[in-house]
Amino acid sequence: MKTLRRVLSMAAHAVAFERAIVTGAGSGIGRATAAALCERGIEVYGVGRREGALRETATRIGGDKFHAVVADVATPEGRGAIADRLDGTTPTVVVHNAATTGPLGPLDTLTLDGFRATMASNVEGPLFLTKALMPKLARGSRVLHVSTGGAHQGFDGMLSYCASKAALRSVYESLRDEYAGRIIFGSAQPGVVATEMMRGLVEDTDDSFAIRDYFTGLSEATPAGGPTVGGPPPVDGLNSPENVARFFSFLLCDTNDDEFGERDWDIRDAAHHGRW
Numbered sequence: 001m002k003t004l005r006r007v008l009s010m011a012a013h014a015v016a017f018e019r020a021i022v023t024g025a026g027s028g029i030g031r032a033t034a035a036a037l038c039e040r041g042i043e044v045y046g047v048g049r050r051e052g053a054l055r056e057t058a059t060r061i062g063g064d065k066f067h068a069v070v071a072d073v074a075t076p077e078g079r080g081a082i083a084d085r086l087d088g089t090t091p092t093v094v095v096h097n098a099a100t101t102g103p104l105g106p107l108d109t110l111t112l113d114g115f116r117a118t119m120a121s122n123v124e125g126p127l128f129l130t131k132a133l134m135p136k137l138a139r140g141s142r143v144l145h146v147s148t149g150g151a152h153q154g155f156d157g158m159l160s161y162c163a164s165k166a167a168l169r170s171v172y173e174s175l176r177d178e179y180a181g182r183i184i185f186g187s188a189q190p191g192v193v194a195t196e197m198m199r200g201l202v203e204d205t206d207d208s209f210a211i212r213d214y215f216t217g218l219s220e221a222t223p224a225g226g227p228t229v230g231g232p233p234p235v236d237g238l239n240s241p242e243n244v245a246r247f248f249s250f251l252l253c254d255t256n257d258d259e260f261g262e263r264d265w266d267i268r269d270a271a272h273h274g275r276w
């Protein structure tokens with residue numbers, strides 16, 4: 001049944017998914033997503049600022065499907081370097097995963113530079129990288145925005161991050177409608193995940209960060225080894241990047257165009273758990 005469903009949904013793809021760009025591929029969800037796509041036989045161009053982290057991703061994946069692209073998505077030069085690196089190749093999947101939490105804490109500690117840097121990585125980065133790639137994308141290509149609960153609701157102490165992700169959600173909705181039937185835009189929330197970003201929220205903050213206790217509690221409740229890959233995300237602990245990657249890989253490769261773009265998917269929604 002699962003195989004039949006996959007064949008039917010693949011038939012709905014307008015284009016073969018042979019080449020992907022995954023930003024933030026040097027750690028966490030981006031690294032795991034790059035690995036999951038390589039496992040499906042897709043060639044992945046993994047983007048990040050730290051060459052060593054990308055090299056580690058390449059080593060863990062093995063083989064010759066992963067290509068490291070050292071670039072900063074927050075700058076025009078970085079986005080230009082990514083587009084140049086792809087010259088002569090046609091990506092058909094883009095995962096805008098790279099992001100920063102930006103400054104954490106109350107308004108009186110927030111600086112204009114800190115806020116702008118967050119918007120540059122989390123909003124300008126994906127938006128203008130999409131624009132730079134547009135001439136190269138084949139009709140039917142898929143672009144996935146990595147979203148979060150903070151895109152729908154502001155959280156005390158995470159103003160810059162939530163504002164940037166809410167803006168990114170709006171970018172997804174606008175481009176989805178503008179490019180309907182040509183380039184397919186999607187968006188997905190990974191839940192709360194054990195990554196470098198999460199470690200920073202717990203270890204690099206102090207009591208002025210309002211929801212630190214919540215993240216600390218989830219981190220401490222997470223069993224060693226994390227949840228089963230392919231299982232529902234845990235309700236009282238952190239999810240694993242590999243489990244999120246399995247969900248993203250399902251969304252990118254096993255849904256049809258209409259369902260891929262229809263909403264900001266949430267990994268916690270039990271309605272789709274049986275499908276991945």
Ligand SMILES: NC(=O)c1ccc[n+]([C@@H]2O[C@H](COP(=O)([O-])OP(=O)(O)OC[C@H]3O[C@@H](n4cnc5c(N)ncnc54)[C@H](OP(=O)(O)O)[C@@H]3O)[C@@H](O)[C@H]2O)c1
Nearest residue numbers: 024027028029049050072073098099148192193195196197
């Ligand atoms: N962890 C969670 O609980 C959680 C929850 C909801 C949503 N998310 C989202 O999931 C995505 C991945 O986060 P993660 O948890 O896996 O965190 P992570 O391990 O910190 O990964 C973020 C990656 O993005 C890269 N990056 C950041 N800024 C960049 C830039 N300007 N240019 C290029 N690369 C950049 C970083 O590498 P370099 O520093 O080497 O560039 C890093 O590898 C993010 O969009 C995040 O908002 C995470």
